[in-house]
Every structure is written in C-alpha cells, then in structure tokens.
Amino acid sequence: MSTSDIWVGSNPISMVGTRSAGFAATRLRALAGDGAFAQLVRFALVGGASNILYFAAFLALRGDGALVANAVGAVLSTILANELHRRLTFHAADRVNWFTAQWEGGGLALVGLIASSAAISALGFLLPGADGLLQAGLVIAVSGIVGGLRFVALRGWVF
Structure with a gap:
C-alpha cells in the first residue's frame, strides 16, 4: 500500500490518477448539460x-x-x-x-x-x-x- 491509497471500509482504494479522472469526468458531464x-x-x-x-x-x-x-x-x-x-x-x-x-x-x-x-x-x-x-x-x-x-x-x- 502506498501513501496515495486510502481505506474505505476494510479495502484500500488507490487515489493515483483520481484527480485527473475526476476532472475529465466532470468536464464530460458539463458538456452533456x-x-x-x-x-x-x-x-x-x-x-x-x-x-x-x-x-x-x-x-x-x-x-x-x-x-x-x-x-x-x-x-x-x-x-x-x-x-x-x-x-x-x-x-x-x-x-x-x-x-x-x-x-x-x-x-x-x-x-x-x-x-x-x-x-x-x-x-x-x-x-x-x-x-x-x-x-x-x-x-x-x-x-x-x-x-x-x-x-x-x-x-x-x-x-
């Protein structure tokens, strides 16, 4: 487990790339509006x-x-x-x-x-x-x- 992982419940979830994926998803949702x-x-x-x-x-x-x-x-x-x-x-x-x-x-x-x-x-x-x-x-x-x-x-x- 790295420093970019977080714990949700009993499972670690990686945060690597989450910012850029979240940014792209937000922009795509905005373009669908x-x-x-x-x-x-x-x-x-x-x-x-x-x-x-x-x-x-x-x-x-x-x-x-x-x-x-x-x-x-x-x-x-x-x-x-x-x-x-x-x-x-x-x-x-x-x-x-x-x-x-x-x-x-x-x-x-x-x-x-x-x-x-x-x-x-x-x-x-x-x-x-x-x-x-x-x-x-x-x-x-x-x-x-x-x-x-x-x-x-x-x-x-x-x-």
Missing part, C-alpha cells in the same frame, strides 16, 4: 461532422458545377445537422418533431446557402480559375460565420 457553452461545443462538433458530408458531396459533384455541388452538399449536410442538433446539441427530440426541426432549421440554412452561393459567384468572378478546394474552403469559411448566427437563432427560436 444544457448550458450555452455545452450546447455551443456540441453545435461545433455537429457542424464539423456535417461539413465533412458537405465537403465530400461538393467534391463529388463539382463536375456538375460549383453552384449545383454547393446546393446538394448544403441540403444533405443540413438534413444531417438539423437532426443531430435536435437530438444531441439541444436535447429537443421530445419537444421538437423531425419535420419542424427540418423546416425551421432548413429555413435558417437557406440563408447560409444564399450567402455561400453569393461567395462562390463572387469568387468565380474575381478568380475565374479557382479550383474546387478553394471554392469549398471559401464556402466553409462563410458557413462558419453563418453558423455562429445560426446557433443563436436555433437556440433561441427553434429548440
């Missing part, structure tokens, strides 16, 4: 996952044109994000049904689609030879800005 910071972290994680889907769809479809690829990628990633936000980010599956989340969240995403389409059009005008990676990067940057505004709207209005 319904506070604004926890929701923002989960919102960002969901956004990252849906952006991966968007990016893959955009690259797969850019041969059909950047605007088509953007629209399809935005629709697919929005459906995924709205459902994950409903269930995970805002814990609203019991308060908001699937259709409402898609309709209201989709309306907010439409604003993002318009902004990203405008950015792609501007990029095409300013840099006509821009490749798909630059186009996708621009859209993701615009989506990040719109995403912050979307978080506030989803938290206060939809969920």
